[in-house]
Amino acid sequence: MNGGAGAQYDSIVVGGGHNGLVCAAYLARGGRKVLVLEAAERLGGAAVTREFAPGFRTSACAHLLHLMPAALMQDLALEAHGLRLAARNLPTVALAEDTRHLSFGPGNLAALAERSAGEAVALADWQTLLKRFARALHPLLTQTPPRLGTDAWRDAYALLGLGWRIRRLGRRDMRELLRIGGMCVYDLLEDRFSLPLLKGALALDAVLGTNYGPRSPGTVVSLLYRCAASQGADALAQPEGGLGAVSEALARAARAAGAEIRTGALVERILVREDRVVGVALACGAQITATTVVSSADPKSTFLKLLGTEHLDAGFARRVAQVRSRGLTAKLHLALERLPQFPGLSTEALRARLLVAPSADYIERAYNHAKYDEFSSRPMLEVTIPTLADATLAPPGKHVMSVIVQYAPYALAGGWDSQRPAFTARVIDTLGAYAPQLRDCISASELLAPPDIEREFRISGGHWHHAELALDQFLMVRPVPGAARYRTPLPGLFLCGAGCHPGGGVMGLAGRNAARQLIREAA
Amino acid sequence: MLTESEPHYRQPLLKTPFHERARALSQLDSFVPWAGYTTVDVFTSVEQEYFAIRNASSLYDLTPMVKYRISGADALRFLNRLVTRDIRKVGPGKVAYTVWCNDEGHLIDDGTVFCIAPNEYRICTAERQLDWFRASAIGFEVEIREVTEEVAALAVQGPTSCKLLKAVGLAGVERLKPFEHAGFSMPRSGGAGQITMMVSRTGFTGDLGYELWMQPADAEALWDALTAVGSSRAVRPIGSRALNVARIEAGFVLPNLDFVSAEHTLYLGTERSPLELGLAWLVDFNKGHFTGRRALLAEQARGPRRQLVGLDVEGTKPAHNALLYRDSSARREVGSVTSAIWSPTCKRNLALAIVEAAYIATGSRVWAEIYLNRELVWERRMVRARVVERPFFAPARRRATPPADF
Numbered sequence: 063m064n065g066g067a068g069a070q071y072d073s074i075v076v077g078g079g080h081n082g083l084v085c086a087a088y089l090a091r092g093g094r095k096v097l098v099l100e101a102a103e104r105l106g107g108a109a110v111t112r113e114f115a116p117g118f119r120t121s122a123c124a125h126l127l128h129l130m131p132a133a134l135m136q137d138l139a140l141e142a143h144g145l146r147l148a149a150r151n152l153p154t155v156a157l158a159e160d161t162r163h164l165s166f167g168p169g170n171l172a173a174l175a176e177r178s179a180g181e182a183v184a185l186a187d188w189q190t191l192l193k194r195f196a197r198a199l200h201p202l203l204t205q206t207p208p209r210l211g212t213d214a215w216r217d218a219y220a221l222l223g224l225g226w227r228i229r230r231l232g233r234r235d236m237r238e239l240l241r242i243g244g245m246c247v248y249d250l251l252e253d254r255f256s257l258p259l260l261k262g263a264l265a266l267d268a269v270l271g272t273n274y275g276p277r278s279p280g281t282v283v284s285l286l287y288r289c290a291a292s293q294g295a296d297a298l299a300q301p302e303g304g305l306g307a308v309s310e311a312l313a314r315a316a317r318a319a320g321a322e323i324r325t326g327a328l329v330e331r332i333l334v335r336e337d338r339v340v341g342v343a344l345a346c347g348a349q350i351t352a353t354t355v356v357s358s359a360d361p362k363s364t365f366l367k368l369l370g371t372e373h374l375d376a377g378f379a380r381r382v383a384q385v386r387s388r389g390l391t392a393k394l395h396l397a398l399e400r401l402p403q404f405p406g407l408s409t410e411a412l413r414a415r416l417l418v419a420p421s422a423d424y425i426e427r428a429y430n431h432a433k434y435d436e437f438s439s440r441p442m443l444e445v446t447i448p449t450l451a452d453a454t455l456a457p458p459g460k461h462v463m464s465v466i467v468q469y470a471p472y473a474l475a476g477g478w479d480s481q482r483p484a485f486t487a488r489v490i491d492t493l494g495a496y497a498p499q500l501r502d503c504i505s506a507s508e509l510l511a512p513p514d515i516e517r518e519f520r521i522s523g524g525h526w527h528h529a530e531l532a533l534d535q536f537l538m539v540r541p542v543p544g545a546a547r548y549r550t551p552l553p554g555l556f557l558c559g560a561g562c563h564p565g566g567g568v569m570g571l572a573g574r575n576a577a578r579q580l581i582r583e584a585a
Numbered sequence: 586m587l588t589e590s591e592p593h594y595r596q597p598l599l600k601t602p603f604h605e606r607a608r609a610l611s612q613l614d615s616f617v618p619w620a621g622y623t624t625v626d627v628f629t630s631v632e633q634e635y636f637a638i639r640n641a642s643s644l645y646d647l648t649p650m651v652k653y654r655i656s657g658a659d660a661l662r663f664l665n666r667l668v669t670r671d672i673r674k675v676g677p678g679k680v681a682y683t684v685w686c687n688d689e690g691h692l693i694d695d696g697t698v699f700c701i702a703p704n705e706y707r708i709c710t711a712e713r714q715l716d717w718f719r720a721s722a723i724g725f726e727v728e729i730r731e732v733t734e735e736v737a738a739l740a741v742q743g744p745t746s747c748k749l750l751k752a753v754g755l756a757g758v759e760r761l762k763p764f765e766h767a768g769f770s771m772p773r774s775g776g777a778g779q780i781t782m783m784v785s786r787t788g789f790t791g792d793l794g795y796e797l798w799m800q801p802a803d804a805e806a807l808w809d810a811l812t813a814v815g816s817s818r819a820v821r822p823i824g825s826r827a828l829n830v831a832r833i834e835a836g837f838v839l840p841n842l843d844f845v846s847a848e849h850t851l852y853l854g855t856e857r858s859p860l861e862l863g864l865a866w867l868v869d870f871n872k873g874h875f876t877g878r879r880a881l882l883a884e885q886a887r888g889p890r891r892q893l894v895g896l897d898v899e900g901t902k903p904a905h906n907a908l909l910y911r912d913s914s915a916r917r918e919v920g921s922v923t924s925a926i927w928s929p930t931c932k933r934n935l936a937l938a939i940v941e942a943a944y945i946a947t948g949s950r951v952w953a954e955i956y957l958n959r960e961l962v963w964e965r966r967m968v969r970a971r972v973v974e975r976p977f978f979a980p981a982r983r984r985a986t987p988p989a990d991f
Contacts, residue, residue: 337874337878337879366723366724370724371666371723371724371725372662372666372724372725372873372874373874374874375687375688375876375877375878375879375880376666376667376687376688376717376720376721376723376876377687377688377720377876378688379720379721379723379724380720380723383723544688551879
């Protein structure tokens with residue numbers, strides 16, 4: 063084994079999820095000899111399109127594309143590499159049991175204005191403000207997180223830049239940003255809105271994919287983060303062929319840039335010699351040498367399983383072991399023989415993102431159960447019917463319903479094996495309140511609870527973001543101090559997955575930032 | 586034993602298995618707390634006890650020393666990643682003095698590692714370490730169990746200690762080399778079977794000496810046998826103040842006197858690395874990774890900022906807590922004393938001190954600011970001090986095997 067000049071590759075990227083592929087593409091464009099190793103037969107990690115019943119396919123985890131920056135997609139020419147959008151700028155419909163559903167979206171406040179002129183003005187104001195905040199914060203996501211208290215000009219420049227952008231919001235908006243930064247989203251929404259249905263829908267965005275309810279501290283931060291990532295636009299798009307199509311386009315972009323990609327190649331160990339990474343060992347027994355190894359696996363898998371704590375300091379290993387990474391989000395896939403009616407919604411309106419979050423209190427109640435390792439008796443749902451815009455996902459005339467479900471605790475009391483049917487029934491019942499014939503339309507279903515996500519996509523804890531998106535696991539402390547700048551304490555080992563700044567969601571910035579940092583350090 | 590029913594502030598300090606014997610012999614009733622136990626500070630007088638260490642034999646109750654049993658398939662790998670020395674070199678029957686550090690290479694504690702059998706160790710520490718050991722155990726198959734209360738420990742130290750142990754029936758103890766341990770047994774008085782124990786040739790005095798590790802139930806019988814045989818040999822029980830004089834002569838550092846554990850420091854810059862404490866010889870950079878290795882390598886590369894040194898101080902007044910200066914004008918501070926004594930054996934005024942990098946070479950000269958209390962009238966003295974080699978006192982008998990017979 064030789065990880066020095068004679069190594070087979072400059073960089074091995076462990077994991078062919080979207081961040082791994084983005085990282086590989088940028089590394090290859092930077093002139094490095096790159097190999098991506100993906101354990102599964104298909105690329106994409108959790109950003110894959112999955113056949114869950116014969117002929118029925120859907121995005122396995124996230125089902126909408128809205129966080130990946132346009133600059134990144136243009137950079138990697140994803141369109142040229144085959145990425146098509148089946149739908150874009152999808153509106154959001156907040157479902158109401160009384161069928162007085164509320165449809166709204168960026169620049170689409172007519173329905174809301176009809177219901178309440180005051181609420182429409184409040185929402186327009188809020189969206190404008192969020193957009194301004196997002197512009198101030200977005201640059202922070204596109205760079206290696208700055209360190210505090212160093213003499214490095216790059217850190218000072220990044221922090222000064224952030225300070226300047228916040229100051230430039232003007233006295234009133236800056237004050238508002240600083241005021242709401244530490245709040246819970248529940249109180250923020252109480253301040254600004256009165257319609258429970260609207261508050262529920264807005265609260266959902268703050269807690270989706272997190273371990274929080276609307277009254278949890280830090281939920282305004284997670285909302286600001288979501289807005290900053292999407293640059294305030296939150297333009298929801300549905301890729302043709304599901305989210306897996308994004309990964310396929312990224313893979314083509316990476317290959318076009320010169321990266322080599324192998325699937326069905328399970329990395330078992332990261333190899334170390336004389337306190338330096340020298341390559342990886344595969345489950346099949348093969349060893350591949352490289353000067354650097356970049357892991358898109360979650361921090362716990364990377365450090366505790368692939369590397370092993372014997373190569374790490376004990377304090378660092380403890381911090382990694384303590385990363386909060388238990389998922390609370392499940393995914394339910396339904397194969398539908400026909401499209402169910404949603405009283406109060408036209409078929410055309412069903413193309414939207416449908417939310418079951420009738421009030422912020424409803425979400426908080428759903429969250430209460432999760433605190434004690436129970437699933438929500440009335441869960442919060444984000445629903446899409448992707449077949450309406452993309453018929454390729456189901457047999458002719460049939461449909462797929464893709465449901466993100468909260469809250470579904472990783473360590474469910476009683477265990478998922480026995481509770482799975484009850485939870486599935488609970489979700490279908492919850493939907494039944496809005497689509498009474500839904501049950502009769504279902505021919506097959508699949509529930510991916512957090513332990514399933516952990517097993518299927520090799521994410522410790524089954525958390526979509528690999529590590530909880532919370533203030534104490536943000537920026538320069540994400541995933542843990544000592545590994546927050548993509549570099550790890552072990553020379554030659556880097557991280558590029560969702561566990562790094564700026565986190566998951568199909569965004570790709572962790573992969574791009576990591577590649578840039580690695581190239582910068584090698585220079 | 587602590588009881589769950591009592592609130593902690595009403596729980597008494599624990600008594601060691603030697604407590605009743607110690608109390609009977611304690612003229613001053615001067616007990617101090619140590620790691621949750623009450624132990625003797627001084628029995629009669631520090632001087633008498635000190636001279637038992639150097640001229641005869643001393644008995645010192647070190648039961649409060651915190652002890653952990655480390656076992657399991659990864660026990661060796663765990664220890665080697667925990668401590669700075671290469672524990673692969675410490676086979677069954679061997680003991681090693683070592684330190685362990687946090688990620689920043691700052692000292693957490695020092696202690697001794699006893700290899701009982703392959704993948705079974707005992708580690709003795711000054712302070713409780715369960716939290717740090719547990720953190721260090723992440724990813725290792727290892728069982729960590731505190732056995733402090735299950736093991737009574739008695740240090741028998743002094744030039745006649747080997748002879749004393751032979752006299753109570755520990756046949757073959759003279760064959761133990763420094764940093765070796767073995768199982769021994771001696772006849773119980775009254776003829777009812779044997780007392781079994783582990784004896785290690787270790788100690789904190791820098792002299793010939795042994796440490797005896799036994800079941801608490803056997804503690805009094807062993808004590809009685811040693812004191813009975815020792816009555817004509819000037820054997821004395823000693824308290825921790827006499828031991829402190831001996832350990833400074835031997836150049837050993839003590840937590841909370843010469844350094845503060847990095848787990849307890851509150852002020853930045855008060856942590857100490859093993860390199861700063863002059864313990865570089867304990868740090869094996871070639872054994873593979875251990876916690877703090879990368880930080881210590883970086884520290885080694887940039888060179889020490891300060892270091893613990895031995896000082897020979899002018900005069901006879903111990904330089905307790907003295908600030909050290911570049912010259913007698915006392916304008917430029919260059920360090921401070923951590924431990925100081927008048928050494929009765931060396932007949933020198935000795936100190937351990939932390940000094941700036943420019944003053945760590947043997948022969949460097951500094952000035953110590955000493956406050957003298959002359960019949961309640963305080964005087965300030967600036968005296969010369971010279972950096973000298975440690976240990977200050979290292980008699981050949983501490984290593985001689987077999988030790989000389991007296």
